[in-house]
Amino acid sequence: MKYSVFIIAALLIAAACIAGCTQQQASTQSPAASQDTIKVGVIASLTGPASNVGTNMWQSAQVAGEKINAAGGVTLKDGTTKQVKLIVGDDESTQAGGQKAATKLITDDKVDILVGGYSSAVTSAYEQTIAEYKVPYIVTGASSPIITHRTDIDTSYVFHHCPTTDTYGEYTTQFIDEVVRAAVNKKLGAPSDRPFRLAVLYQDTAFGKGVQTAVDNTIKTKNLNIVLVSQQSFKMGESDFRTQLTAIKAAKPDAVYIGAFPNEGAPAIVQARRDIGLNTIFLNVENNDNAQFYKDVGQYGEGAVIESRFSPYTAPAGAVAAAQDEFKQAYFKKFGTYPDMMGASTYEGVFIAAEAIKQAGTTDKATVRQTLTTMKMPQVIEAMKDSTISFSSGFRESSFDLWMEQLYPDAAAGETRPKIVWPDNLKTTEFVLPSWYEAGSSA
Amino acid sequence: MEDLSIILQILFWGLYAGCIYILLATGLNLIFGVMKVVNFAHGEFLMVGAYITFTVFLFTGFNPYVILLLSMLALVGIGAIVERLCFRPILGTGKLNEIFLSIGLIYIFQNGAAMIWGDAWQSVKSPYDGISVPVGPLSVPLDYIIIMVVTALILCGLYLFLKKTTIGMQMQATSQNRKGAMLVGINVERIDIISFGLGCALAAAAGTLWVVSGQVFNPYMGAIPAVKAFAIIILGGLGSIPGAIIGGLLMGLAENGAAFLLGGIWKDAVSFIVLIVVLVIRPTGLFGGKEG
Numbered sequence: 051m052k053y054s055v056f057i058i059a060a061l062l063i064a065a066a067c068i069a070g071c072t073q074q075q076a077s078t079q080s081p082a083a084s085q086d087t088i089k090v091g092v093i094a095s096l097t098g099p100a101s102n103v104g105t106n107m108w109q110s111a112q113v114a115g116e117k118i119n120a121a122g123g124v125t126l127k128d129g130t131t132k133q134v135k136l137i138v139g140d141d142e143s144t145q146a147g148g149q150k151a152a153t154k155l156i157t158d159d160k161v162d163i164l165v166g167g168y169s170s171a172v173t174s175a176y177e178q179t180i181a182e183y184k185v186p187y188i189v190t191g192a193s194s195p196i197i198t199h200r201t202d203i204d205t206s207y208v209f210h211h212c213p214t215t216d217t218y219g220e221y222t223t224q225f226i227d228e229v230v231r232a233a234v235n236k237k238l239g240a241p242s243d244r245p246f247r248l249a250v251l252y253q254d255t256a257f258g259k260g261v262q263t264a265v266d267n268t269i270k271t272k273n274l275n276i277v278l279v280s281q282q283s284f285k286m287g288e289s290d291f292r293t294q295l296t297a298i299k300a301a302k303p304d305a306v307y308i309g310a311f312p313n314e315g316a317p318a319i320v321q322a323r324r325d326i327g328l329n330t331i332f333l334n335v336e337n338n339d340n341a342q343f344y345k346d347v348g349q350y351g352e353g354a355v356i357e358s359r360f361s362p363y364t365a366p367a368g369a370v371a372a373a374q375d376e377f378k379q380a381y382f383k384k385f386g387t388y389p390d391m392m393g394a395s396t397y398e399g400v401f402i403a404a405e406a407i408k409q410a411g412t413t414d415k416a417t418v419r420q421t422l423t424t425m426k427m428p429q430v431i432e433a434m435k436d437s438t439i440s441f442s443s444g445f446r447e448s449s450f451d452l453w454m455e456q457l458y459p460d461a462a463a464g465e466t467r468p469k470i471v472w473p474d475n476l477k478t479t480e481f482v483l484p485s486w487y488e489a490g491s492s493a
Numbered sequence: 494m495e496d497l498s499i500i501l502q503i504l505f506w507g508l509y510a511g512c513i514y515i516l517l518a519t520g521l522n523l524i525f526g527v528m529k530v531v532n533f534a535h536g537e538f539l540m541v542g543a544y545i546t547f548t549v550f551l552f553t554g555f556n557p558y559v560i561l562l563l564s565m566l567a568l569v570g571i572g573a574i575v576e577r578l579c580f581r582p583i584l585g586t587g588k589l590n591e592i593f594l595s596i597g598l599i600y601i602f603q604n605g606a607a608m609i610w611g612d613a614w615q616s617v618k619s620p621y622d623g624i625s626v627p628v629g630p631l632s633v634p635l636d637y638i639i640i641m642v643v644t645a646l647i648l649c650g651l652y653l654f655l656k657k658t659t660i661g662m663q664m665q666a667t668s669q670n671r672k673g674a675m676l677v678g679i680n681v682e683r684i685d686i687i688s689f690g691l692g693c694a695l696a697a698a699a700g701t702l703w704v705v706s707g708q709v710f711n712p713y714m715g716a717i718p719a720v721k722a723f724a725i726i727i728l729g730g731l732g733s734i735p736g737a738i739i740g741g742l743l744m745g746l747a748e749n750g751a752a753f754l755l756g757g758i759w760k761d762a763v764s765f766i767v768l769i770v771v772l773v774i775r776p777t778g779l780f781g782g783k784e785g
Contacts, residue, residue, distance in 0.1 A: 097607070097612060097713070098713060099711070099713065101612040101613070101711070102612075102613045102614055105612075105613075254756075254757065254758040282756070282757060283756050283757045283758050284752075284757035284758070284760070285757060285758055285760065285761065287717075288757065288760075289708040289709055289710070289714075290506075290510065290708060291757075292506040292509075292749075293503055293506050293507075293749040293752040293753050293757075293760075294752060294753075294757050296499060296502045296503055296506065296753070297499075297753055300499045312614075313614040313709055313711075316614075316616075316709065317616070317707060317708060317709050320616075320707050321707055324622065324623065324634060324707060325633075325634050325637075325707070327625075327632065342613055342614060346614065346616050346709060348618070
């Protein structure tokens, strides 16, 4: 019996050790040099349902930190130069985990500034802590507008460096109205005033509801001839969408807009095409532009559309192409895979944090926050409005140039790959309806 | 006619989900019935089974339905080790010990799987991908028919094992009266280890069928199914195999019906609403005895 008790104790200790192994505490510099460093806390989902994207965010931050340090670090106004030290906090894809990570980074690690945040539900859960300790936080993944629009707590230290669901929901709905509608009408030989039948499948969180609300609001405010024929929700982390998709198919949609994470969006499309026989166009939110998504969706991704601003497999021609390629290569060299969109904005988030401290000339949090409100810096790897990163005066949101890309089979990759189809100044090919496409109604 | 077709389709998805739940809950009930231990880590055996199938499939490209047997065999072994090293020493020392031990096992298995396979979402492509067969007015993918047939075969095999083999009858005897079984010379510790291994093998079968059906998975996939499996065995009656089967089917149908009628967010909640209603009406569960 005693022997067995020892074995159990050993197993439990092993569990604790293994658990510790997933809590990466990597940094780009030794702790001994912490006084000469700028501490940037990175909140990412390293474990749990969002770990794929969260790991990408943390690894992208590391690439940024190394690049900044390799270039000499951050020179302050007094002439001193400091290296960037990154400290990660795993939000475990849960609200409780996020609260724990934010508190630890702020109170134990005493970070100067925070970057990251993926799930809007998780991020909004620890915003109270950010407000309480008044630490500047550049949110690079959570896309619900509530992140900076909420009024129940002070969000003045929170800056939003990713398009909100309002922005890309509106953008995608406009694309549907201008491009998909025309293609469907042409295929059907239908008059231009035929109402477009759109269905929405969304995650039942602030993020997913944000997408659904944005579509609804855009249709109403712009008086678009789009009818929402079905709106189905699912809980975060769901993997079986068959019942909701059956309901959507019964509503005969011309296209389905999916407000989901990549680990939800890919199986939803596979189940829709393979199991339900829903042969339509699926439009996806930008966070799905992720290497794992392309792998999981496989051949069933053909014809699907993703709203994007950074893709592992394509880039718009122009100023940012070379910068994006350099980032992708640096990331691939270090980790053997390609970064995704959330990684790209987190990479930029570290640069924004470094620039804000540089321009503020100090790590004093109130001064850094004030600097962020008025700061302008050149775009880094993603195309920004006016080629400049700055935060709006009202809700402290930066403005991106977005695009829509469609997925085509790629025999060499054995998966689909994206090509930009909208807007006109960025597109490399035209949007097309696949031969197997079935419209919701004949006229 | 079209409405009927939609209802039949929803029922079909409910049956499919029910098959996964039945296998998971039957395994859990087998373990509880014989050993009376509460194992919250049962969902982790589903996850490990899924990963074993995934790994063998990745390296060999064998038909995943064939790999299912290998995965079940592997889990018999893993389950036996876990029973021998973890549960046997604390058997009879109190439910709290069992609960904390199984919570510890959850972390061990989840983090161990994350270290071995990483925590990215994975998927397995069935060799029958894209093949549909007509079932009444429906056209359904062949995979789901195979999943239902495989589930039925496993349950028939389990029934025959319990009713026709000596070990099966000893397991039933131990389940009914542990002390009595000991008195008539049954090696209950041997029965414990077999029951635990068999229960884990059923979880592995559930995991394999889960991944073959096109659902993505990662090391944390077992948590929610495990909670539902507990709800099912309480619903069906603790220790009752028929209860687990009926409970699993009810749960699958209720979830999918609720997702269709009330919305996807009610999918999980309805399972527990059904559980509460049944317990209020019949506190021992659908098939539970007087002592539960």
